Amino acid sequence: MAPPDAVASRANWADDEEFDDPSALPPQQVINNADGTKTVITYRLSENGKKIQTTRRIRTTVHKEHVNPRVAERKEWTKFGAEKGHPPGPDLSTTSVGENIVFRPSVNWKANAKEEDSPESKLKDQLKDKKVACRICKGDHFTARCPFKDTLPPLDDVAAATAAADVEKDLGADLGGKPGGSYVPPHLRNKGARGETMGGSGGGSRDFGGRDRDRDDATLRVTNVSEFANEEDLRDMFERFGRVTRVFLAKDRDTGRAKGFAFVSYADRSDAERACAKMDGHGYDHLVLRVEFAKKG
Amino acid sequence: MRPILLQGHERSLTQIKYGDLLFSTAKDHVVCAWYSANGERLGTYNGHQGALWTVDVDPTTTLLATGAADNTIKLWEVRTGRCLKTWDFPTAVKRVEFSEDATLLLGVTEMRMGHLGTVVVFPINVDVDAEQADEPLFTITFRESKATVAAWSYLNKFIITGHEDGTVSQYDGKTGELIQDIQAHEPDMQITDIQMAPDRTYFITASKDKTAKLIETNTLRILKTYQTDTPLNSAAITAKKDFIILGGGQEARDVTTTIARQGKFEARFFHKIFEDEIGRVRGHFGPLNTVACHPQGTGYASGGEDGYVRVHHFDKPYFDFKYEVEKMAKA
Numbered sequence: 311m312a313p314p315d316a317v318a319s320r321a322n323w324a325d326d327e328e329f330d331d332p333s334a335l336p337p338q339q340v341i342n343n344a345d346g347t348k349t350v351i352t353y354r355l356s357e358n359g360k361k362i363q364t365t366r367r368i369r370t371t372v373h374k375e376h377v378n379p380r381v382a383e384r385k386e387w388t389k390f391g392a393e394k395g396h397p398p399g400p401d402l403s404t405t406s407v408g409e410n411i412v413f414r415p416s417v418n419w420k421a422n423a424k425e426e427d428s429p430e431s432k433l434k435d436q437l438k439d440k441k442v443a444c445r446i447c448k449g450d451h452f453t454a455r456c457p458f459k460d461t462l463p464p465l466d467d468v469a470a471a472t473a474a475a476d477v478e479k480d481l482g483a484d485l486g487g488k489p490g491g492s493y494v495p496p497h498l499r500n501k502g503a504r505g506e507t508m509g510g511s512g513g514g515s516r517d518f519g520g521r522d523r524d525r526d527d528a529t530l531r532v533t534n535v536s537e538f539a540n541e542e543d544l545r546d547m548f549e550r551f552g553r554v555t556r557v558f559l560a561k562d563r564d565t566g567r568a569k570g571f572a573f574v575s576y577a578d579r580s581d582a583e584r585a586c587a588k589m590d591g592h593g594y595d596h597l598v599l600r601v602e603f604a605k606k607g
Numbered sequence: 608m609r610p611i612l613l614q615g616h617e618r619s620l621t622q623i624k625y626g627d628l629l630f631s632t633a634k635d636h637v638v639c640a641w642y643s644a645n646g647e648r649l650g651t652y653n654g655h656q657g658a659l660w661t662v663d664v665d666p667t668t669t670l671l672a673t674g675a676a677d678n679t680i681k682l683w684e685v686r687t688g689r690c691l692k693t694w695d696f697p698t699a700v701k702r703v704e705f706s707e708d709a710t711l712l713l714g715v716t717e718m719r720m721g722h723l724g725t726v727v728v729f730p731i732n733v734d735v736d737a738e739q740a741d742e743p744l745f746t747i748t749f750r751e752s753k754a755t756v757a758a759w760s761y762l763n764k765f766i767i768t769g770h771e772d773g774t775v776s777q778y779d780g781k782t783g784e785l786i787q788d789i790q791a792h793e794p795d796m797q798i799t800d801i802q803m804a805p806d807r808t809y810f811i812t813a814s815k816d817k818t819a820k821l822i823e824t825n826t827l828r829i830l831k832t833y834q835t836d837t838p839l840n841s842a843a844i845t846a847k848k849d850f851i852i853l854g855g856g857q858e859a860r861d862v863t864t865t866i867a868r869q870g871k872f873e874a875r876f877f878h879k880i881f882e883d884e885i886g887r888v889r890g891h892f893g894p895l896n897t898v899a900c901h902p903q904g905t906g907y908a909s910g911g912e913d914g915y916v917r918v919h920h921f922d923k924p925y926f927d928f929k930y931e932v933e934k935m936a937k938a
């Protein structure tokens with residue numbers, strides 16, 4: 311019969327989970343290697359209940375340092391003042407370890423330091439090769455900063471505008487400027503000419519009259535466009551049939567993805583007709599494009 | 608290198624002394640003693656009633672002297688924190704220093720309230736149980752510009768003083784007579800620190816005129832000049848390597864109006880001989896009020912207006928750094 315204290319120290323059988331609990335961890339193993347290092351294998355449970363084995367190889371080296379005996383003696387001093395009675399070792403309330411500082415003395419440290427820090431300069435370097443071209447005068451500034459932005463229309467509209475100049479004259483005579491004619495409010499002028507142009511080239515409503523109307527003659531409405539489409543691809547596709555003056559791809563303002571339709575304007579209406587015939591039913595991404603002439607409003 | 612941050616003070620640091628023990632004083636009323644190896648605080652010396660300006664320890668680490676704005680110099684037993692002696696003055700004490708053999712102690716008193724600035728020299732008995740003299744051996748009184756800092760030369764031969772008007776003077780260490788003085792720094796630019804080289808044959812001065820100068824003790828000849836872009840509060844000469852560490856930064860009162868980067872709150876390392884800046888160590892949030900080097904050249908510590916002491920133990924790149932000519936000379 312077992313002595314009574316042995317019985318008491320043995321755990322209740324219900325608590326003993328060793329054989330039915332798969333999450334029980336094996337004990338730590340320490341192996342002394344031949345080359346003087348130690349291998350320590352420990353096990354622990356990760357947050358999601360997985361068993362993780364950690365193997366560490368440890369080499370113990372002994373650093374011998376000769377310390378001045380008086381310095382060594384001072385290390386044994388008892389604490390006093392505000393530290394009186396405190397246990398040996400650094401106190402976290404007064405002592406902490408700072409961030410690691412890389413300190414490499416060098417003759418031309420100033421040049422090195424400049425390269426290292428300042429994220430602004432890094433950004434500048436990245437943008438150094440990017441060229442900014444104004445859409446109005448093709449200068450190397452942003453369109454919004456263009457000195458001619460109030461006086462000149464965007465450059466790619468100018469070609470169309472000059473072609474339409476005489477048409478516009480007629481229109482002006484017809485509608486707003488007709489002597490003796492009744493007043494036509496601005497939003498009704500050119501009403502027939504505006505068509506289904508979305509957005510234009512941004513703020514193009516300044517003289518929407520002739521140019522947009524002219525463009526509408528050669529504008530295709532492309533629908534069933536993949537939402538991953540981009541304007542460059544569309545331009546490449548449609549440029550095969552002639553000079554494309556404008557590609558507008560409707561995009562969702564929040565996600566930046568295409569909404570599924572686009573407008574492509576040609577300089578020449580005959581090109582547009584050919585494109586319409588060829589591209590209708592053309593496969594793009596995973597969808598079949600539907601191309602038709604943009605309807606006039 | 609990973610600095611150790613010591614946060615024993617609630618206000619800006621005024622002076623630190625660095626060895627295997629580190630002593631720090633700040634504008635709060637306590638002196639702290641630390642083990643520099645691990646940053647453990649050994650204790651505090653309590654008793655001053657005003658902001659502390661200065662601290663010094665004797666070469667055997669038996670006695671500690673402190674000077675404070677409560678117009679006293681106190682002498683402490685380093686080991687226990689017991690106050691051994693208090694000397695009273697009419698004005699605040701801005702600097703104390705033991706001589707090389709710890710038999711003399713000098714104290715620089717402020718010019719204020721109708722009193723002229725002085726340097727007082729007391730005889731010291733390096734024994735914690737001995738009675739210390741009440742009266743100074745002699746007093747140097749400054750008629751023109753007050754002294755802000757002072758130091759002992761080798762063999763107690765001279766007392767070197769740095770003044771508010773940028774001059775450096777040499778006084779006889781036995782009698783207190785003026786021997787010579789030079790306009791070392793820009794006129795009306797205060798000298799903020801003097802630290803002696805290990806053998807005390809030359810010393811470095813730091814000044815508000817943004818320069819530090821290496822000056823020979825015997826002749827007061829200016830050997831080297833270290834030019835920076837910020838007012839300096841402290842300068843130290845490193846042992847083992849021929850470097851100079853300068854601490855400074857924007858005036859404390861202007862700190863709130865500048866960002867940390869512009870404040871230039873960095874320790875600057877210069878080569879002692881070539882006078883080139885070779886690196887900076889940042890970390891403080893305010894100007895550096897005091898820097899000190901380990902006598903064995905293993906590290907340096909800096910105390911800032913931000914109330915922190917940062918203890919740095921140098922690592923390999925620091926010791927490996929050499930100029931090309933130095934490498935060639937060795938080869």
